[in-house]
Amino acid sequence: MSPTLPTHSREVRLAAVPDGLPEARHFALAESPLPALQEGEVLVRNRYFAVFPGLRTLIGGEVDGVPLPRLHAGDTLFGPAVGEVLAGALPPGTLVSHHAGWREYAVLPAGSCAPLDPALPEPVAQLSMGEAGYGALTRLAEVRPGDTVLVTGAAGGVGSLAGQVARLLGAGRVIGSTGSAAKADRLTAELGYDAVLLRDAAEPFGAQLARAAPDGIDVLVDTVGGEQLAAAVQAGRAGARFALVGALSGQFAADRAGGSSPVLLDSFRIVVNGISLRGYRGTEHPGVAAEWTARFGGWLRSGEITFPHAVLPGIGRAPGALRELIDGRQVGAVVVEL
Template identity: 65%
Template structure:
């Protein structure tokens, strides 16, 4: 039976990460502070959650300062950061379907304790063997590859930003869906080696290498590319369009080249030869999960099966301690991590 939250059983304060100043360029550790604040008493429709893990993600760059047209609220100086989190319910009101001890997913990460509307919590049912897997943003890659890319047996697939949270899963998903050759891009030789040795990529193109990106891509895909899962945009998208085969399908899920620029706007303008798109019948579509609400459940079920069978790996970095969260964010933006990054407060 659920129990009403008792003030005597709850911590009086919580710790959270706040944005202290709007940066002129990319956010860094000095633009954040970990502060202690009173934990508000939960309302009758709220639960108190002790966070176990929360996601560190690059899209916060676009929220800081407020790029236009974003589906999430902008962050201003003094605001507490937010994002996907997994936590344990420590108090729930009478009559709630949630009980103390339940693991739930919610959107009030970047703090150790959170008072969350019960309706904003999704209970974890054991479908995934590791709770952290609920925070890995593979749903976007899976949805884009199944709804827009329509991978066919033997296709050559390019995943840009392959060592990130989305890309580290996207290449594996493409292979499981029937891709014959999977190529990734990254800016680190060490990450390139891991993409091949650990995640099964056939070739990796290095951003910022001595040779032009387009030249490397032509060598990695001499017969052209059938499918692109693009996390980056910018010059990598242009190069991929140049290497596209007849009828190639492009699914765009991110714009890291814009999000990680000094402007932080998230925009990534590119010059595209529309004539070539027409001539080669190339499709170019942006994917958002909000347009495909059925994908999350489908992805979670398949990911659970793939994880248990060993068909897919979930690379992630766990950073211990809320005090280390600002540095984890700075390191993520600097390309120091491989796969998904989570903080264990």
């Protein structure tokens, strides 16, 4: 006897466009009927979905150059998800990844779903944000044995893995930055960082960096921008390679709309030290995804790397999940489990 398939799904919608940073009250849980399954489609029950920082930009509306659509009031949120096929063009029980997160069930074209790669030992690892950090370290910064590496936003989804990856690629010293002493302790105790600098500490960030890296830095993986990027320029050694992955200092600023992050940099220092600064765009490096998945899976299985992530149980936690990410309440990726 065939199981009864769901006819409705709960989903998270943008209830109102915020004037400033989004809060839980700007989102709403709603129930919608599922469309009839058509040929070539699948019905997926989501197990996990990731909360990604770019939602702030899509909600704020500054999406020029961003390869994702703006979110308007009434729209259902979306993002990376892992789910199980219940019916349709793929065998029931198949675990797949797709981009229709923020809902319990989704009807999707089978071609938009990718069966999970068996290289990863657990489904939730598919929602890691480590690919960007890995790509930055291997394609732009090209870490060399003995390099001193700085990772800003080291407790985030990218940074919590980038420091570990830098070490595995041969870095001699790995320095991070974060917003609290508790997270700094975890980064040094569990995630391979030699030193961690604190944002908004009494000691200026540049002074902290000079003390942690008295001979300067060779590589930067930057997810923050702002004063941390400016300080990194001052600390850059001759030939330093800077890979810019994000700009959260501007993206998460309450007085901005999520799509700008201005900063004053010392161009003289960049020139005389021959520092390279490049933004990392995953679309320009199509081979990184498969390479990262294979190496990440191997490192997870061998115990050489850990995947820090916070699991928020139930779709009821989802309306506040983005604000938890913005406020830096978690270490690693933020995932809602259904």
